[in-house]
Amino acid sequence: MNATNQRKHDHLRTIAHDPAVERGRHYFDAIRLAHRALPELALAEVDPAIDFLGKRLSFPLLISSMTGGSAKVFQTINRNLALAAEAEGVALGVGSQRVMFSEPAATKSFALRPFAPTAPLLANLGAVQLNYGFGLKECRAAVAVLDADALILHLNPLQETIQREGNTDFRGLAAKIGGIVRQLGRPVIVKEVGAGLALADARLLVRQGVTILDVAGAGGTSWSRIEHHRRAAADAADDLGLVFQDWGWPTPLALAALRPLRSKATLIASGGLRSGLDMAKAVVLGASLCGLAAPFLGPAQESAAAVRVVIQRLRREFTTALFLLGCRTTARLRGNAALLVAPPA
Numbered sequence: 001m002n003a004t005n006q007r008k009h010d011h012l013r014t015i016a017h018d019p020a021v022e023r024g025r026h027y028f029d030a031i032r033l034a035h036r037a038l039p040e041l042a043l044a045e046v047d048p049a050i051d052f053l054g055k056r057l058s059f060p061l062l063i064s065s066m067t068g069g070s071a072k073v074f075q076t077i078n079r080n081l082a083l084a085a086e087a088e089g090v091a092l093g094v095g096s097q098r099v100m101f102s103e104p105a106a107t108k109s110f111a112l113r114p115f116a117p118t119a120p121l122l123a124n125l126g127a128v129q130l131n132y133g134f135g136l137k138e139c140r141a142a143v144a145v146l147d148a149d150a151l152i153l154h155l156n157p158l159q160e161t162i163q164r165e166g167n168t169d170f171r172g173l174a175a176k177i178g179g180i181v182r183q184l185g186r187p188v189i190v191k192e193v194g195a196g197l198a199l200a201d202a203r204l205l206v207r208q209g210v211t212i213l214d215v216a217g218a219g220g221t222s223w224s225r226i227e228h229h230r231r232a233a234a235d236a237a238d239d240l241g242l243v244f245q246d247w248g249w250p251t252p253l254a255l256a257a258l259r260p261l262r263s264k265a266t267l268i269a270s271g272g273l274r275s276g277l278d279m280a281k282a283v284v285l286g287a288s289l290c291g292l293a294a295p296f297l298g299p300a301q302e303s304a305a306a307v308r309v310v311i312q313r314l315r316r317e318f319t320t321a322l323f324l325l326g327c328r329t330t331a332r333l334r335g336n337a338a339l340l341v342a343p344p345a
């Protein structure tokens, strides 16, 4: 097994053995929405469906990028996620596809179109790899394997820093991302992995032609803490990853900070969303789509049916919030600041 594949195995083991990699900060709890006692709607007429990348979703959910690799467990996870995404009408991102360039046997785990013929599927590569030999050719190959609707390029400077073998040269990346945007022929989505995008980052990306941004803020899965375990295995006294385990922009703050760019970019919210109510709050703060990753990892190792149960719960919670806010559609929720309860002066 090569190093990239081994790393993915280590991550799964760490997540299973250290519950505190899920930070559970619940930053969305501080936000209250304006309940209506007279919603003037029937619950049955509430329709949370949206369009994303030209496709219809039953509600604004993205199963966020997680995994892929040559081992059976990665194939099982991705197949179950794809079958569930198709059956429930939601979008799915795969984990970093870097592994398929060093270990061709991993490619199969990303070939998900047969399991999800109509769902939006998102390819994934680390943007920093554009500074380490990757270019348009690898981006095209990643998209082709999935027949993806878009390519996600992820930004993870904290994670790479905590990895001893990490790729930490982030110079000139915005311009390189711009080059991919102009030549790929499919939309490019840029995301963080749990520390959030700053307004300055988003401005740089929009200037390069990126029109879909996933803030992927802090509050949920901590990559700093996950990588800490691999670092501490080499030196028990090394706690850099623990010091930075809660670093980054809490997801609601990151969303609010990107407000000036709402007319120029489609925003995706991820990082610590754990319910359909969190999703509703994220949409009120300007998100068009909501990504959850960690809550799907366990069910995906079980079955597609177990993944569907989680999606159905999220849809029920999201639809309930729409009803209680007097909103018949998700469009009425999006960026609607009138639905926020202001804290007492």
Ligand SMILES: Cc1cc2nc3c(=O)[nH]c(=O)nc-3n(C[C@H](O)[C@H](O)[C@H](O)COP(=O)(O)O)c2cc1C
Pocket: 011, 015, 064, 065, 066, 067, 094, 095, 096, 124, 152, 153, 154, 191, 192, 193, 194, 216, 219, 220, 221, 270, 271, 272, 273, 291, 292, 293, 294, 295, 297
């Ligand atoms: C097991 C696991 C693996 C992940 N791998 C990737 C990845 O390869 N590429 C990526 O862009 N994000 C990756 N992420 C980050 C998620 O897509 C998401 O942005 C982040 O975990 C925040 O969501 P959460 O708090 O709901 O987990 C991964 C997350 C988890 C839990």
